Structure formats: C-alpha cells, structure tokens
Amino acid sequence: MPGENLSRDEARERAALLSVEGYDVSLDLRSAVGDADGEPRTFRSVTTIRFRCNEPGASSFADLIAPSVTAVSLNGKDLDPSEVFDGTRIALEDLAAENELVVDAQCAYSRTGEGLHRFVDPEDGEVYLYTQYEPADSRRVFANFEQPDLKAPFRFEVRAPEGWTAWSNGAGELTDGVWKFAETKPISTYITCVVAGPYHYVTDSYSRTFADGTTLEIPLGAMCRKGLAPHFDADDVFLVTKQGLDFFHENFDYPYPFGKYDQAFVPEYNLGAMENPGLVTFREEYIFRGKVTQASYEARANVILHEMAHMWFGDLVTMAWWDDLWLKESFADFMGTFGNVGATRFKDAWITFANRRKAWAYRADQLPSTHPITADIRDLQDAKLNFDGITYAKGASVLKQLVAYVGQDAFLEGARRYFKRHAYGNTRLGDLLSVLGETSGRDMTAWSRSWLQTAGVNALTPQVLLEDSRVAELAVLQEAAESHPELRPHRVAVGLYRLTEGGALERYARVETDVEGPRTVVADLAGAEAPDLVLVNDDDLTYCKIRFDAASLDTLREHLGGLTDPLARALCWSALWNMTRDALLPARDFIALVLRFASRESDIGVLQMLHAWTHTALDRYAAPGWRATGGALLAEGALRQLRAADAGGEHQLAWARFFASTASAEPDLALLKDLLDGTTSIEGLEVDQELRWAFLGPLAAHGVADESVIAAELARDDTASGKRHQVRCLAARPSAAVKAQAWAQVVESDTLSNALVEATIAGFDQPSQRELTAPYAEKYFAAIDRLWQERSIQIGMDIVSGLFPALQDRPETLAATDAWLAAHEEAAPALRRLVLEARDDLARALRAQERDAQAG
Numbered sequence: 001m002p003g004e005n006l007s008r009d010e011a012r013e014r015a016a017l018l019s020v021e022g023y024d025v026s027l028d029l030r031s032a033v034g035d036a037d038g039e040p041r042t043f044r045s046v047t048t049i050r051f052r053c054n055e056p057g058a059s060s061f062a063d064l065i066a067p068s069v070t071a072v073s074l075n076g077k078d079l080d081p082s083e084v085f086d087g088t089r090i091a092l093e094d095l096a097a098e099n100e101l102v103v104d105a106q107c108a109y110s111r112t113g114e115g116l117h118r119f120v121d122p123e124d125g126e127v128y129l130y131t132q133y134e135p136a137d138s139r140r141v142f143a144n145f146e147q148p149d150l151k152a153p154f155r156f157e158v159r160a161p162e163g164w165t166a167w168s169n170g171a172g173e174l175t176d177g178v179w180k181f182a183e184t185k186p187i188s189t190y191i192t193c194v195v196a197g198p199y200h201y202v203t204d205s206y207s208r209t210f211a212d213g214t215t216l217e218i219p220l221g222a223m224c225r226k227g228l229a230p231h232f233d234a235d236d237v238f239l240v241t242k243q244g245l246d247f248f249h250e251n252f253d254y255p256y257p258f259g260k261y262d263q264a265f266v267p268e269y270n271l272g273a274m275e276n277p278g279l280v281t282f283r284e285e286y287i288f289r290g291k292v293t294q295a296s297y298e299a300r301a302n303v304i305l306h307e308m309a310h311m312w313f314g315d316l317v318t319m320a321w322w323d324d325l326w327l328k329e330s331f332a333d334f335m336g337t338f339g340n341v342g343a344t345r346f347k348d349a350w351i352t353f354a355n356r357r358k359a360w361a362y363r364a365d366q367l368p369s370t371h372p373i374t375a376d377i378r379d380l381q382d383a384k385l386n387f388d389g390i391t392y393a394k395g396a397s398v399l400k401q402l403v404a405y406v407g408q409d410a411f412l413e414g415a416r417r418y419f420k421r422h423a424y425g426n427t428r429l430g431d432l433l434s435v436l437g438e439t440s441g442r443d444m445t446a447w448s449r450s451w452l453q454t455a456g457v458n459a460l461t462p463q464v465l466l467e468d469s470r471v472a473e474l475a476v477l478q479e480a481a482e483s484h485p486e487l488r489p490h491r492v493a494v495g496l497y498r499l500t501e502g503g504a505l506e507r508y509a510r511v512e513t514d515v516e517g518p519r520t521v522v523a524d525l526a527g528a529e530a531p532d533l534v535l536v537n538d539d540d541l542t543y544c545k546i547r548f549d550a551a552s553l554d555t556l557r558e559h560l561g562g563l564t565d566p567l568a569r570a571l572c573w574s575a576l577w578n579m580t581r582d583a584l585l586p587a588r589d590f591i592a593l594v595l596r597f598a599s600r601e602s603d604i605g606v607l608q609m610l611h612a613w614t615h616t617a618l619d620r621y622a623a624p625g626w627r628a629t630g631g632a633l634l635a636e637g638a639l640r641q642l643r644a645a646d647a648g649g650e651h652q653l654a655w656a657r658f659f660a661s662t663a664s665a666e667p668d669l670a671l672l673k674d675l676l677d678g679t680t681s682i683e684g685l686e687v688d689q690e691l692r693w694a695f696l697g698p699l700a701a702h703g704v705a706d707e708s709v710i711a712a713e714l715a716r717d718d719t720a721s722g723k724r725h726q727v728r729c730l731a732a733r734p735s736a737a738v739k740a741q742a743w744a745q746v747v748e749s750d751t752l753s754n755a756l757v758e759a760t761i762a763g764f765d766q767p768s769q770r771e772l773t774a775p776y777a778e779k780y781f782a783a784i785d786r787l788w789q790e791r792s793i794q795i796g797m798d799i800v801s802g803l804f805p806a807l808q809d810r811p812e813t814l815a816a817t818d819a820w821l822a823a824h825e826e827a828a829p830a831l832r833r834l835v836l837e838a839r840d841d842l843a844r845a846l847r848a849q850e851r852d853a854q855a856g
Helices: 008-017 226-231 234-252 294-310 326-343 349-364 380-385 390-406 408-422 429-440 444-451 550-562 566-581 587-600 604-621 624-644 650-662 666-677 689-701 707-716 720-732 736-748 754-764 767-773 776-790 793-802 811-823 829-855
Strands: 018-028 042-053 060-063 068-074 077-079 089-092 098-108 115-120 127-132 154-159 165-168 172-175 178-181 194-197 200-209 215-224 261-266 279-283 459-467 470-479 490-499 505-515 519-521 533-538
Touching: 008 018, 008 060, 068 089, 089 098, 098 115, 127 261, 127 279, 154 165, 154 194, 165 172, 165 178, 194 261, 200 226, 200 234, 215 234, 234 261, 234 294, 234 326, 234 408, 279 294, 294 326, 294 349, 294 604, 326 349, 326 390, 349 390, 349 566, 349 604, 380 793, 380 829, 390 408, 390 429, 390 444, 390 490, 408 429, 429 444, 459 490, 459 533, 470 490, 470 505, 490 550, 505 519, 505 533, 505 550, 533 550, 533 566, 550 566, 550 587, 566 587, 566 604, 566 829, 587 604, 587 624, 587 829, 604 624, 604 650, 604 829, 624 650, 624 666, 624 829, 650 666, 650 689, 666 689, 689 707, 689 720, 707 720, 720 736, 720 754, 736 754, 736 767, 736 776, 754 793, 776 793, 776 811, 776 829, 793 829, 811 829
Parallel strands: 018 154, 215 261, 261 279
Antiparallel strands: 018 042, 042 098, 060 089, 068 077, 068 098, 115 127, 127 194, 154 178, 165 194, 172 178, 200 215, 459 470, 470 519, 490 505, 490 533
16 A cells, blocks of 8 residues: 555645646456466556646656556657656656646556456356446556546547447447447546446436426446346336436436436445446445345435435535545435435335434444544545545434525525536535525534534433423433533424323424523423423434433333334434443343334334344443343344244344344254255245355354355355355354464455455454454454555455454453554554544443443
C-alpha cells in the first residue's frame, strides 16, 4: 500500500489546476484466458486523456498502479517511463493550456476484488472479469486523475477472447473484433466499469411517458455466471427494477440520464453492490441457490433500489471529495427503504430498517472511531474505512428524522432542485442545505450542526409520575456519552401501551413532540391513563437509543410477545439489545427473553436478527462460566421451535439454521448428521445444498465431519459457492495443525483470492475453540503492521478485523492490544483505527461479561 495514498490537499490542488475534457480507454483482455506469461497476469491498457491546465507551465501527476508502463507521451512528446512513472503516479511537467496524455501500460488482473478482478469458475473452467473501483481503484485498470471532482466523458473499447461479451457504462457494439461503447456523460473515475466474460445475460425494457408527451426507453439487462443461471430469478430483479424506476421518476422529476440499465451479479465481490451508471454490479450471493426467507428477497430489493437511487444521488450529482460521502450514501440508504415501502411488495421495510440497519449505526456510533456524518477525510485510506455504519445507516436514520422535521414534500422538492441545479457537477454540504432551506423554510444550519457535524448517539428515557392511576407528568430525559456530550433536537412520537384482558399489549395514546435539552415534558400526555409501557421513539422517527422506565421494563419481561404492532415490537427488541451491549441488561436475561418470546415474532427479518444477536450475547457477552448452560438452553429452544414451526415455512427454515449454529451436544450433532444423511427428516424441511453446508459447518467445527466428509460434500457441490463453503469448513476443524495451516494461508501467503481469505478467516475462529486459537493472539500483533504494508487495503482490512483475537476475551488480550497501540503510534491511521475498534468491542464484551456474572 505505500505510495498509493492520495491526500485531500493534493486532490484540491490538482482540481484547482486541471479540468478534464475526456478519456479514451482501450483494454485488451484476451490475456485473461490461457496460460499466463508470468505473475502477475497482465493485460494491455492504453489511455488517452484530454485535459486543460489553468496555469500553463505548471506540474501535476496522473494516477496509475501497474506492474509496468510501456510508453508515455504528453502533447506528442515521448517521455521515458522509467523517469516519470514510480509505480503509482506519472509525473507531468510543463503542462500546456490544452493537453493530451497517452499512456500504454501493462496492468494486473486482480485476485482481491480491487481493480479488474479475474475469476476462474471451478465448475466449468470459464473465466469471468469485472471491475470494482470505489474509492480509488480505477487507476489499477487505466491511467487517470483519480478523484471524484475531476469528472469527464469516457469512451471505452475492449478486445475480449472469442465468444465473450463485454459491457461498460455505455451501450456496446462488437465491430471488427472490438467492443466499442458509447461515450458516457461526465462521470467520476470510480464509477466507470467493465464486465466481460461468457456471462448468462437476460434482457427486458422499461418505458415511461412524461407529462409533456415524451417517452423514455431504457434497455434493461441482468447477468450472472452460467453456473448460476438455473437459480437466476431475473424476472423478480426486473420487477423491482421497473418499480424502482417508476418510483424515482415520480419523486425526483429528473429522467434517468444514463441510457441503458444493466445489472451484473458477479463472483468474489467485496461489497454488496456498486452504482456504476448503466452497469450496476452486485455480489452474486443475491442469487439464491437454495430456499431463503422473504428477508433475503427484501434485502436484495433494498440493494437494487439503493443503487438505483445513486444514479441521481452520487452519479448525476457527486460529492467533491470523500468528506461528503454521506451526500450519496446516506441518501441512497434512506431511499432504498423509502422506495421498498413505496414501490414494492415489501411494505414493512421500515421495520427491518429500525431493527437491522440501525443496529449497525448504533454500534459504529459508540466506537472510538465514530465521526460526524460529514467526516474529516484526510486521504484515500480514511475514505476506504468511512464506508461504515455512520455514513450509511446513521446518515439514513438522520434523513428519516429530517423528513419528519421538514416534511416529506419539502424534502423531495429539495432533492429535485438539487439534481437540476447541480447535474453532472460536484457538491458539498452547503449545496444541499441551501435547497432544503429554500423548500422547507427552516434554518438548516442549526439542524446540520447538531445532526451532521457532531458524533455520538443520544439515549432517551421516559420519566413517568402517576397520580390516581393517571399520568401526572411524563417527561423525556436525554443523555449523551461523556466523549460526545451533544444533546440534539429530536422529533419523536411517544406511545403509551396497556395490557388488554386477552394479554395483548396495545397502544392507546400517541403524541408527537420535539425533545430538546436534558428534560422535555410531554404536556399532551398529562391526564392519560397509567401506561404499562412507554415507548419514547414510537414509529422510529428519530435516531436514538431507547431506554425504559422500571415499570415498562418489567412489562416487557413478562409481555414482550404481546405487543401487537410489529414495528413497536422491533423497537423494543432493539432497545433491549442496546441495553445488553451497554451492560445494563445481563446477557442471560436477553437470551431468556429470546427463548420466551422469539417464537411469537411474526416478522422473519426481526427473528433472524434476534438469532444473530443471541449468538453474540452467548459468545461475547455472557459470563464464561455460564456459556455452556446458555448454549444448551439455546439449542434446546431452537430445536423445540424447529419442530413446532409450520412445515415448509420460512420460520422453520430460520429455526433450522439457528439450531445448527447452536448445536454442540452429541444428540444435536447426531441429528444434524442424520438430516444430512437422509436417515431422518423433519416434516416440511427441505435440506437443500445451502442448508447442507449450514449443517456441515458445526459438524466440522466439533470434529464430527472430517476432511473426507467435507471433500465428499464438495464433490456433490463442485461450484464456486461450494468451494467457499469447503474452505470455511476445513478451517473450522478442531485441530492445531488445521489452525496453523489456515493461519499460514492467510497471513504468510497471498495466493488466496479475497473470497477464500474471507472463508478461511470465518472458519478459523470458532467460539468452541478458544484454547486452540489462543497462541495466535501474540502472532496477530506481531504480523499486522507488516501485513498492512504488504497487502492491498481490502485484504488488509479483512485480515486485521477478521483475525483480531476477539474470542480471547480476557484482560490480558486487552493489555496486549493497548501495548501494540502504544508501540505503534506512527502506524497508518487506518490500521490504528481498525485495532482501536476491535479493542473497544473487546472492552465492551468484558464489561458485559462482568454484568452477566453479577446476575448469576
């Protein structure tokens, strides 16, 4: 990674000096197939950049990360590559007012998902290529000015192996063996894209007639590897796509500006998806090889709409620098759910948002690395790490609060003006606040200062005084952490709930109010009947941690399952989980609530989130001496619910997966083995290939399934997905030799692809194998500084976060972490951030374990 960074100051200086007229990029990808001439395998990249310089005679640089450069010419003059290219930058001296730079380079195919990724399908030997650039990896494919505010039109052409198809942002045509693509509108380098290979490709079309009588026609395409074609439900992808295009056209009043709309589901993808205009890329796991719950389909629809919203927020109008990354990501995250509810069959998507998406934000906002939504991004490494729960989920939560504050109509009208005013340009925070101020009539400065420019999450707690079984006074108390003491204005709904004779917990009063300062009296609730439960952020209007008064908490302990409103129930679960993380509620109490009430949870997404939280509660937050008891209770409860669930239903599937993940006792493991072998069955439960791997994982981790069993399963599922599962299962086996091999494959070698690094790490660290992996804590701290310097930032992030000895949850590990931090004050800030975050999670776990032990 040394030399690959770009600072904000350098980018500002270059943007003030240069403006780009256009790019012509020619890629020869025929080397993707056949034997390689050497390592790394490379392809030819020839780039012509036409650009202006505001100060003739000045110097600047272009970006390129490549093994070698064959030729460089500037304004017709040949330059010596050995003199002007240092491996990451091309020096440009004595620039003219108008310039033409031509760079002929040998660029490397990627195994890490950064740049031009090359994947060989183990099922049929076919090769598939795709690009992924954000924030700054297009320079691994062609020479450019790699920063978002130097937009330009692009013309790509691709020479591909015979029989392949190539795609890019613009429409393509094969002419004389070369794929030539239409020139794009002015866009940033990081959203250019090329996909090439023998992909399975399906087409459709979208048409919309506007009020003025004009018609917009958008060709639609969707693609995946041939091996996934039997599982590809392209009709549903196109359905959501068309619903989204209708929804955004109705609300944005700006026609989709990028011609066609292709969506590529690609292998070994690091992200969820990427908003390349005209050619959106997704991780292929969104094509479901087995039965999944509706929560998975909802999540895919959300991602489709999130990326589609980026066509306007991010592609049409782009942040000037990564400080304002939220200008695209927060809006897209909000619009994904807003569009899901408004346009698709997933009408309860706000429940998922409240329960799942916000959990990501709450965690991120309590880490030592938390930052304002408008962050201070000094360089590209900072930018890479800021694709986090603050920029996405907290930003979207704050926008949801903003809609409640200014009104939906004013919010959407502000978006419309923003698009029209800044189309194909770059913006900063003030540009958006300006239009929102115009449309809402409100002063956005104070709101921005509180919500966008400060960090931390507030906690809201009800304070209830009763007289004669009625509310004498109800107040909302607001608190903030000492590290981030900001108290914010919150638009909230306060709901009062009471128990019915039938045991239901139903709302009988609701008041919206503005909470400001440490204590706000809700005058409109004075005189109401005494509640059994007070919910201070009912309907999830604001971003906060919900707390309960003592009476409300007692009610939830006995009657949580009686809450009839699914959103209110999800909010209470989320609040209880935050209390567990904050060591206010013992982990065993949270687990007891799940065991008692999760069976009554109707929302499948909430149920699956509860299962995930319960694992964390047991593995990280429960007192060590109680873990075995808690694990047995969970496995027993999961099996009970698996047998009781409706045969063939999605709740049955969720409980089956949860049971497998909790199984450790011999009878439970024997049941999993029998289900795999087909010697026993549970009515309605189809053990498809994905579920087989889910059952095999714990069998491998507990030593029941050896290498031969795992090999037999791979032979049954000899696919790319099967290979990832096999690697994970192999690394999960309870053997010192296995752990040593897995560690060496990830830490001492860089031959594994990004997907297999991820799978190996996932198998390596098992909660039941703390003693086996204990020796690697010391090795981790000895290795990470070197790894950060040697590996790409994506792989570096995966290893530093994934192999942190989190399960060595003892004070000694905390001390070792502090010692490393003290000894490495000059380490890369991004590396220190990752270690600091892991340290904070470990310290939180130790506090929670101490609280749980007190409950014993």
